[in-house]
Amino acid sequence: MGDSNKIPVGVVGASGYGGVQLVRLLLDHPLLELVYIGGNSTAGKLFGDIYPHLGHRVPLVVEPVDLEVIGDRCQIVFLSLPNGLAFQMAPRLLEKGCKVLDLSADYRFSDLPTYERWYGQERADQAIASTAVYGLPELYRDRIAEAQLVGCPGCYPTASLLAIAPLLKQGLIIPETAIIDAKSGTSGGGRQPPKTNMLLAEADSSFGAYGVGGRHRHTPEIEQVCSDLAGHEVLVQFTPHLVPMVRGILATVYATMRDPGLVRDDLLTIYNAFYRTSTSPWVRVLPSGTYPQTKWACGTNLCYIGIEVDPRTGRVIVMSAIDNLLKGQAGQAIQCLNLMMGWDETLGLPQLAFYP
Known part of the structure; x- marks a missing residue:
């Protein structure tokens, strides 16, 4: 045949x-x-x-x-x-x-x-x-x-979990402090006849959250894997947003570090070890001071990760960009x-x- x-x-x-x-x-x-x-x-x-x-x-x-x-x-x-x-x-x-x-x-x-x-x-x-x-x-x-x-996995969980996994696996953050703030293009809603909020006239030049307060269906999926990584049950604050573009997800994760003395280069070393090219060929940990954009991942199976530390608040900020229809x-x-x-x-x- x-x-x-x-x-x-x-x-x-x-x-x-x-x-x-x-x-x-x-x-x-x-x-x-x-x-x-x-x-x-x-x-x-x-x-x-x-x-x-x-x-x-x-x-x-x-x-x-x-x-x-x-x-x-x-x-x-x-x-x-x-x-x-x-x-x-x-x-x-x-x-x-x-x-x-x-x-x-x-x-x-x-x-x-x-x-x-x-x-x-x-x-x-x-x-x-x-x-x-x-x-x-x-x-x-x-x-x-x-x-x-x-x-x-779902698209939001993929972007979110790749961003947070090394932090939980290595015990670097207080898990309960994790906040995932994520944005997705409209193709994440599928190809069925559009819901009103997906119409061009509604979505274009606008930007809004939905599924707020632990109501989005990807929340338990993210929590299941976070709990597995942390070794105990973890609840995560996850808020998705709709962005007026077709493809892409950007997830920004905020969490309080257990050791507030860690600096950005420490985290980059940890992430590069966790996502070695030989075992994680689709994850790109970006150099110091470079933050990912969805356009870089568009049409590819790549996940771009950028890392920052705020020494004033003792928080780590991890940004993750994927194409929601490919890596997602x-x-x-x-x-x-x-x-x-x-x-x-x-x-x-x-x-x-x-x-x-």
């Missing part, structure tokens, strides 16, 4: 923003072949009719979601679906021998009651869910390499797959932004 040397891959939910990023990245991956695109609302349409700019490269028709067909045709399946659908599909695909990467929230939580409380869905797949690995390679690389099922979604999913397959985790992923 195609290139017999390549691994056959399917994407369920390819018509959304996350899905179309996956399709583009899979086309560039030297060891993978896209053989199935599934979606119930767009079934029967030529993918090139939905996204004409890919029509010359993707001759596939969107097929109805049939788990038996997917399992027979694909060795790897990406589920790029709204929350609450993947957990109905993953068990059967795993039974059929597929590796499954879920881009929704369904398999991000080690504690299913937490998922049920925040996402309002009852679950009966505890056995399967307990085998899922949280897909943040910089923290869980070895576990991802052994996994059959990966729950890929589809690119990270491919990075995880590369690890699951025993390949170089940079394989097939873009490393240079189009600038400006």
Whole structure:
């Protein structure tokens, strides 16, 4: 049916923003072949009719979601679906021998009651869910390499956790003082017909917070990993904001240091050791006095981190910039797959932004 040397891959939910990023990245991956695109609302349409700019490269028709067909045709399946659908599909695909990467929230939580409380869905797949690995390679690389099922992180948690992880892991901050102030472009809201606040007339030339006071669904996901890193339960103050741009997230983390004598260069040494190029090829710790901008990460799988210390307040300030659709979604999913397959985790992923 195609290139017999390549691994056959399917994407369920390819018509959304996350899905179309996956399709583009899979086309560039030297060891993978896209053989199935599934979606119930767009079934029967030529993918090139939905996204004409890919029509010359993707001759596939969107097929109805049939788990038996997917399992027979694909060795790897990406589920790029709204929350609450993947957990109905993953068990059967795993039974059929597929590796499954879920881009929704369904398999991000080690504690299913937490998922049920925040996402309002009852679950009966505890056995399967307990085998899922949280897909943040910089923290869980070895576990991802052994996994059959990966729950890929949200975009805000990816930017936030990469910024704060070394501080918690090394015990450098008082965890309860951590504040995450994050901003995202509008593509983070997905491709459904726009909510009013996403209309150009509403979002352009404006800037506002939402999900304030621990109400955003990414809060428990961030807290789960922070607690794991700190070795005890941690609550985090997380406030997201909508920025009138298409792509990108900038997360700024503030926290009180245990040792107020630490200076910026101390922190840079710690971060460079934590994110060594050999083991964290997608994280760039910026030189002293340089702070990240979202445009640098746009179109890449990179995360740029800048660090500052305020000796007056005894706080550390860490800034993290990613492309929310790549390192925050589809690119990270491919990075995880590369690890699951025993390949170089940079394989097939873009490393240079189009600038400006």
